Amino acid sequence: MSPGTQFVISGKPVLREALALLVQGDDFFSGAVNVVTDPQQTALAGFGAIAIAQARGLLEPAAIQVQ
């Protein structure tokens, strides 16, 4: 992990804000901090499982779209 590694922070709004501030206030990390929005983390596990199943060839490409 390098100082420029980007952070992607999910979770409840107040936790996302707190964690983002902690990373931004850290002396080691200087990379981008991306805070995930609520729509971006909707049904995350299912979306990921479908994406992996698609990579396995279990469903046609049209069954999943990037949101």
Next chain:
Amino acid sequence: MNILTIDTGTTNTRVFAWRDGEVIAHSARQVGVRDTAITGSRHTLETGVQTAIQETLHHAGLGTDQVDLVLASGMITSNMGLHEVPHLLAPAGMGELAAAMVAAPIPAIWHQPVWLVPGVRNRVDHIGLHNVEAMDMMRGEEVESMALVKRLNICEPAVIVLPGSHSKFVSLDGAQRITGCVTTLAGELLQVITHNTILASSLDSGFADEIDREMLLAGARSAKQIGLGRACFSVRTLDQFTVYDRNA
């Protein structure tokens, strides 16, 4: 194409029905592998997952014969779940996870094989006190990480932070493979400290409604310098002798 996805954790199970990439119904039950650990039986978990599936199908207006694929991830693949699948060794990305999927018969919840996504563990051998800090594992966060890779188009090395009862920090390399993770008890500690310690009074048994940047960073600095236990007691001291409150 109609798909059901099952996400079973330690205490909760969530089932979603999808059609053409969109959620059309969902249901959640407060049942997870903790029930298996407590009762010594899988019956509660099986019943809870099956009920969540039936509720989701009902909300979606689907019959069992209209579902083309059932996918499951999370603690359902653990030794306390419904079908154990060994962890995949990091590094593991979309391709490795896809190749390691297992179609398992779990007749207690579904009449056809359920496709299970394995968890991922750090690549550490001969684990002992000397290297336990390097070891860690996940079941469920790997699918969430791959979802964020796809939704956010992550294409550079990254750390994905997934706060929860057991907060995960998932490390990705430039090829979007999971190279490892670090887990903390942060969520559980926050819950216990807020509700079941002397600080419950100072905190009104709740988390801050808004973040005060100065106080947040001061707290983090304090915990780093003098330890979490002492830093926590400072909250009571500030409550007793200053004007600060839960929101600082």
